Amino acid sequence: MAVTSTSLASQLSGPKSISSASFAPNFSGLRRSCSKLDYFNSQSVSSTQSFFDHVHSSLRISSSGKACRGVIAMAGSGKFFVGGNWKCNGTKDSISKLVSDLNSSKLEPDVDVVVAPPFVYIDQVKNSITDRIEISAQNSWVGKGGAFTGEISVEQLKDLGCKWVILGHSERRHVIGENDEFIGKKAAYALSQGVGVIACIGELLQEREAGKTFDVCFQQLKAYADAVPSWDNIVIAYEPVWAIGTGKVATPEQAQEVHVAVRDWLKKNVSAEVASRTRIIYGGSVNGGNCSELAKKEDIDGFLVGGASLKGPEFAVIVNSVTSKKVAA
Numbered sequence: 001m002a003v004t005s006t007s008l009a010s011q012l013s014g015p016k017s018i019s020s021a022s023f024a025p026n027f028s029g030l031r032r033s034c035s036k037l038d039y040f041n042s043q044s045v046s047s048t049q050s051f052f053d054h055v056h057s058s059l060r061i062s063s064s065g066k067a068c069r070g071v072i073a074m075a076g077s078g079k080f081f082v083g084g085n086w087k088c089n090g091t092k093d094s095i096s097k098l099v100s101d102l103n104s105s106k107l108e109p110d111v112d113v114v115v116a117p118p119f120v121y122i123d124q125v126k127n128s129i130t131d132r133i134e135i136s137a138q139n140s141w142v143g144k145g146g147a148f149t150g151e152i153s154v155e156q157l158k159d160l161g162c163k164w165v166i167l168g169h170s171e172r173r174h175v176i177g178e179n180d181e182f183i184g185k186k187a188a189y190a191l192s193q194g195v196g197v198i199a200c201i202g203e204l205l206q207e208r209e210a211g212k213t214f215d216v217c218f219q220q221l222k223a224y225a226d227a228v229p230s231w232d233n234i235v236i237a238y239e240p241v242w243a244i245g246t247g248k249v250a251t252p253e254q255a256q257e258v259h260v261a262v263r264d265w266l267k268k269n270v271s272a273e274v275a276s277r278t279r280i281i282y283g284g285s286v287n288g289g290n291c292s293e294l295a296k297k298e299d300i301d302g303f304l305v306g307g308a309s310l311k312g313p314e315f316a317v318i319v320n321s322v323t324s325k326k327v328a329a
């Protein structure tokens with residue numbers, strides 16, 4: 001039995017992954033885990049049997065290689081979540097084609113699937129897309145609607161059937177100039193109206209190169225934490241800015257390193273329960289070719305997808321990458 005971990009990940013949270021071909025036949029399918037963080041922090045593994053029992057009761061499974069099966073500890077207990085962020089793209093015609101492609105795609109059942117059309121097409125999409133896929137907005141006003149020219153209120157989004165809103169996206173932070181506090185207030189208001197928040201965080205390239213990735217992400221997380229009364233309806237999207245729309249996807253190890261740090265931050269600053277159940281999804285040049293390797297990482301609970309979400313069949317492949325977390329047949 002081998003216990004493996006990335007160096008930084010292990011500094012943050014202790015042992016992470018367990019691989020053993022001999023364990024695999026005892027498990028099948030996708031299991032919900034209890035808080036691994038709690039387990040490893042609250043007790044030492046005193047015997048192979050107790051360790052095995054824990055693995056059996058609480059780990060989700062993944063195919064990890066060609067010749068042998070592997071077991072990957074899933075840090076979170078939340079359902080896999082994949083969002084498509086269509087950004088400022090599309091026409092009535094192209095969106096009608098995209099919706100029809102999505103409606104005819106076979107999507108794995110154990111995934112929450114959400115698409116975020118531009119505001120002006122939300123009604124069209126909601127009225128034509130399968131109920132299997134929920135709708136998100138890409139932004140919302142910070143409070144109740146009223147005399148705010150050009151803005152869209154959470155109340156209006158609800159009226160159209162939106163269940164989610166993407167907030168804190170890097171394009172709104174760095175192109176439009178929204179700051180942490182404003183984004184936190186928007187999140188709190190959306191939640192107060194019963195709309196879920198896909199809360200984006202992520203560092204610029206120069207911040208990563210200066211070794212500030214964690215500082216930046218934690219500061220952005222803190223702004224959400226300071227503003228929201230509960231994490232019940234929040235999905236965190238880690239989207240390194242240098243990976244968004246650039247074709248330079250983070251490696252699975254780079255993404256995992258930040259995801260485990262984010263989960264650890266939640267555990268220390270919010271609660272172990274929130275750390276376990278909050279989905280932490282990755283975004284930034286995810287596509288049909290790289291999603292499977294990313295999905296195998298234990299702290300990656302899904303994806304926020306931009307460019308590749310504009311192609312129905314490819315988006316379906318990304319949704320279905322949840323199967324990477326299951327035992328190979």
Ligand code: PGA
Pocket residue numbers: 085239243244245246247283284285286304305306307308
């Ligand atoms: P991308 O965008 O997949 O095109 O990199 C991701 C996002 O901005 O959410």
